[in-house]
Amino acid sequence: MSRSHGRRLGRAGIRDVAAAAGVSITTVSDALNGKGRLPEATRRHVREVADRLGYRPSAAARTLRTGKSGLIGLTVTTYGEEPFTFTEFAYFAEMARAASSAALARGYALVILPGSTRQSPYDVWSNVALDGTVVIDPSDRDPVVTELVRQGVPVVSDGRPCGDLPVTAWVDNDHEAAVTGLLDHLAAAGARRIGLLTGTSTDTYTRLSTSAYLRWCERNGQPPVYEAYPAHDPCAGAVAADRLLARPDRPDAVYGLFDPNGTDLLAAARRYGLRVPDDLLLVCCSESAVYATTEPPVTTLSLKPGRIGTTVVQLLIDAIEGTGGGRPVQRIMPTDLIVRASSQRRRPQTTISAPRAPEQHS
Amino acid sequence: MSRSHGRRLGRAGIRDVAAAAGVSITTVSDALNGKGRLPEATRRHVREVADRLGYRPSAAARTLRTGKSGLIGLTVTTYGEEPFTFTEFAYFAEMARAASSAALARGYALVILPGSTRQSPYDVWSNVALDGTVVIDPSDRDPVVTELVRQGVPVVSDGRPCGDLPVTAWVDNDHEAAVTGLLDHLAAAGARRIGLLTGTSTDTYTRLSTSAYLRWCERNGQPPVYEAYPAHDPCAGAVAADRLLARPDRPDAVYGLFDPNGTDLLAAARRYGLRVPDDLLLVCCSESAVYATTEPPVTTLSLKPGRIGTTVVQLLIDAIEGTGGGRPVQRIMPTDLIVRASSQRRRPQTTISAPRAPEQHS
DNA sequence: CCAGCTTGCAGAATCGGTTCTTCACGCCCT
DNA sequence: AGGGCGTGAAGAACCGATTCTGCAAGCTGG
Known part of the structure; x- marks a missing residue:
């Protein structure tokens, strides 16, 4: 034998x-x-x-011979010490879930990799054979991306690449349209002075959203009212929310760019005795389901991370397998404004009904 | 040249x-x-x-020659169609983050893999060379685990393996102690009849927590009051919460085993005009930070997924590198009861205070 | 002066598959 | 009868590293 x-x-x-x-x-x-x-x-x-x-x-032998590993890298640009500090935790989690699912469906698996690379040729990045990589929020002249592209590895980014980063393709939301639409929605609900809670970092999401806000203000003759804070610091958000509502030119509506802004603003409003939505209209960008059950429920802008993750992976695999036509691709994805009580002057429904009425004796 | x-x-x-x-x-x-x-x-x-x-x-060549790939699989047993349907989304996200971080620190990368395997030898599982695997909530006689162990690949599970699943090591919380401590806490706060919101599935977490509850009730001479629902269905939770509070023997305190139970119970309490914590004490098991800012803030039991993820990976890498001594290891991790207003009869602090106390992370 | 050791490096086998090339054989057709 | 063709399967190169073995030169000590 x-x-x-x-x-x-x-x-x-x-x-x-x-x-x-x-x-x-x-x-x-x-x-x-x-x-x-x-x-x-x-x-x-x-x-x-x-x-x-x-x-x-043996996967290794096959990979060596064929040059295809069936592995796709997934990385997110980080700001702190931790390999993964997500300001948009729910966003990332959902995006990664969808990306993983899409990859698996086409026979690929996702490898989670750090955003940085040690200079040595012996860090994790070069220890794993990748057919391609997904990069979330690549920074300007990202060394990892540059190196990968130099090696001929396809790279698709979630979020427009800053500068002239040579990615194979990218996917992003139409942030300007999203912010504009959302501000219009608030204005239609009666807002006269809309404030913004934004970040101090220079990633494209923050930049595009903020500039869209400023342009909207200009077009609509409203003076901008905003507070910026370092978005990666969980405590700073609450402080900034407080500061925004403490201003002499207090806004009568606020849009918060980051996930925790909704609860922070809700808490701040309570502290100042402001009723939502009566005294203050509220919208924040979030993927979290909790805003459906807060008091009151908060209107959120969803970036649809699931769709983004799926699309990013599809584009990447197309590029890997040469199915994609060849030329660089960029795809703009729609966002979704989930309107809830916090952004509607007149509450749609004040009587509270149970899912299944406990007593129905009428 | x-x-x-x-x-x-x-x-x-x-x-x-x-x-x-x-x-x-x-x-x-x-x-x-x-x-x-x-x-x-x-x-x-x-x-x-x-x-x-x-x-x-070339990573492939090195892997072929040395037999080590530097890759660790990460998989979670799934219940539905999707490769990843998490009832405990925040738990999983944090656990995966920590695991990934710990792996990276030791020169390994995590590969996300599906819970199931196609029979064919050509699914993703056999297309990637793994040095070891982390399995979250392995089911009884999990075929993937069995096969991996047969191949001599170390497997460490998060959650006690059911049955005689031959894992290399496992890590779990002390669920019984956690539930007992939590019920004692509620009783000390004045609860006379503590209800439970639990799941219908048979995973060890649900089983152990429920049986600890039942034993506590028996020891303390309290009749059990509980509702079970399919935890993977997001809507069923709200209905179950409502049902629990609609009972004739309505509890004056409730513990919810799953993450969304807190908001669901809060909403149900509002519907019935019950004030929290005055008429109803509330605790739920959750990793979500939102419970710090709900109205009122909800006491949560944290399973410390970060610590679990780190430990699981450490044990696995020890086993891979032979550093671990050799014999099977099981490690019990502590939990953390984060006491907030919802479980204290007399509110500790009602006056308006500074934005938000920095929440302990992981 | 030479055995014996150390130092510095090259040759070649090896890991376990994939794939290109070759080859034998049987059959059909003319 | 023999050339051409189609079929079934084997041989061997190859992917790109790691690593064991071997060997020449230089040095030391008796």
Whole structure:
């Protein structure tokens, strides 16, 4: 049974299968991969023997030979010490979930990698064979991206690349349209002075959203009222929310760019005795479901991270497999304004009904 | 400059470096890996040439030769169609973040893999070379785990394995102690009849928590009051919360086993005109920061997923590298009851205070 | 002066598949 | 009978590193 190969404990190689089936390794490979010219009988026989031996082809050997690993990198640009500090935790989680799902559906797996790279050629990045990489919020002249592209590895980014970063493709929301639409919505609900809670960092999301706000203010003859804070600091948000509502030119509506802004603003409003939505209209950008059940429920702008994750992966795999046509692609994805009580002057429905009325004796 | 190898666009191999440096490939390998007997001058020279050529060793080749890929699988048992449907979304996200971080710190990367496997030897699982795998909530006789162990791949699980699943090691919370402590806390706050919102599924978390509740009730002479619902259905939770508060033997305190239970119960309490915490004490198990800013803030039981993720990965890498002693290991991790207003009869502090106390992270 | 050790490096086997090339054989057709 | 063709399968190169073995030169000590 055992060949000269001396049977490494528990693993059968292709040579073992070949020997056991009485054929050559070429035949085994062809039979299992559906290639070559083999009668169905031989294929079946080989498959049976392989099954019996519990044969698993070596991923490393296949990758070495074919140059395809079936692995896709996923990385997010980080600001602090931690490999992953997400200001948009729910966003990232959902995006990663969808991306992973889409990749799996096409036979690829996602590898989570750090945003930075050590200079040495022996960091994690070069220790894993990647067919391509997804980069979330790439920074200007990102060294990882530059290096990957130099190596000929396709890179697709979530978020427009800053500067002249040479990504293969990118996907992003239409942030300007989203902010404009949202401000129009608030204005239609009666807002006269809309404030903004924004960030101090220079990523494209913050930049585009803020400039869209400023332009909207200009077009509508409203003086901008905003507070900026370092978005990666969880405590700073609450302070900034407080500051915004403490201003002498207190806004009568606020849009918060980041996920926790909604609860922070709600808390700040309570402290100042402001009723939402009566005294203050509220919208924030969030993927979190909790805003459906806050008191009052808060209108949110969803960036649809699931759709983004799926699209990013599709584009990347298309590029990897050469299915994508070839030229660089950019795709703009729609956002979704989920209107709830916090942004409507006149509450749609004040009587509270139970999901299943407990007593229905009328 | 170019050798017989015909310079594949953009990639330099070890042979190219050897040729350019005027040494053998053995010397290049040894110099770059700090092995062999080489004078520092030669090492430096080789490193410089390698840098100049932008040499990156092939991960596939190294993996094939050494048998180590530096890759760790991460998988979660799923219940529905989706590769990832998390009832405990925040839990999983934080756990994965910490696990990824810990792995990266030790030179490994995490690969996200589906919970199931297609029968064929050609699914994603066998297409990637794994040094080990982390399994979250493995089900009874999980085929993936069984197969991996058969292949000699170390497997560490988050959550006690059901049945006689042969994992290398596992990590879990002390769910019984957590529930008992939490119920004691509620009783100390004045609760006379504590209700439970639990799940219908049979995973160990649900099982252990529920049985701890039942035993506590028995010990304390309180009749159990609970409602169970399919935890993977987001809507069912709100209905179950409502049902629990609609019962004739309405509890004066409730513990919810799942993350959304807090907001659901808060909403249900509002519908029935119950004030929290005056008429109803509330605790739920959650990793979400939103409960710090709800009205009122809700006491939560944190399972400390960050710590679990870190520990799981440490144990796994120890097993991979043989550092771990060898024998199977199980580790019980503490939980953390974050006491807020919802579980204290007498509100600790009603006056308006500074924005928000920095919440303890992980 | 030479055995014996150390130092510095090269050769070649090896990991386990994929795939290109070759080849034997049987059959059909002329 | 023999050339051409189609079929089934084997041989061997190859992917790009790691690593074991070997060997020449230089040095030391008896």
